[in-house]
Amino acid sequence: MTNNPWNPTDYDARFSFVTELGEELISQVDPQPGQRILDVGCGTGHLTAQMSKSGATTLGVDSDPNMIATAQREYPAAEWLVADFQELNPEEIPTAAFDAALSNAALHWMPHQATVLRNIRSALRSGAAFVAEMGGSGNISTVDTAIRESLVACGLTAELPNSFFPTVAEESQLLEQASFRVDEMRWFPRPTPLNQGETVADWVANFRAALWNELPASTRELMRAEIESRAEQAGLFRDGIWYIDYCRLRFIATAI
């Protein structure tokens, strides 16, 4: 299964909640003039660009070239890099060069989490903060169940993308093994409303695009109907609005 093939325009226009709900992380990073700040999995770069407004120098890194191309077009003055923290070349990111790191809604796309955390740690100076939000245990389990059951009902076989949704204990252990001290970590359910007019199937077509794009075009309408019916029965459609059953992990860790 390949990485999710993102559509940066849809990501920003139709699913802007991903960026908006990550804005709180910036105050926890508290970027200061002259600091160098790393954004891991920066997507279209809006949070990275907000951090540079404080006078900090930022580097936004994402493995998706389309996302980075959009970030570069919108914020040409900032620094951007296409790279995957799961398989970083040593020359790509300098060692101990950053005063803080932020990551919003990205770490769960990286099942080789131990390697990712080691690479982030190596980019940070000792004492630097790493502030992140990611999918935690139970994340989108209702939606994924609706997808799995719909595939069976439609007589299709397709694999769900490989996601990493750890518990507090699992992510804390991985951070400690990568030489971070975990200062705060919490898990919380965050049922998230979609924009009016968007359905759970629209979300699946974008956020589970690696699977969706593999389905024969002739089965997609049937899959839409199956997913929506199952997700509605499971309670994801309330008062005319679709919800995604996100569960988040938020943490602040310090490089030691």
Ligand code: BEZ
């Ligand atoms: C998320 O938790 O943000 C997420 C996880 C998997 C697919 C899409 C989004």
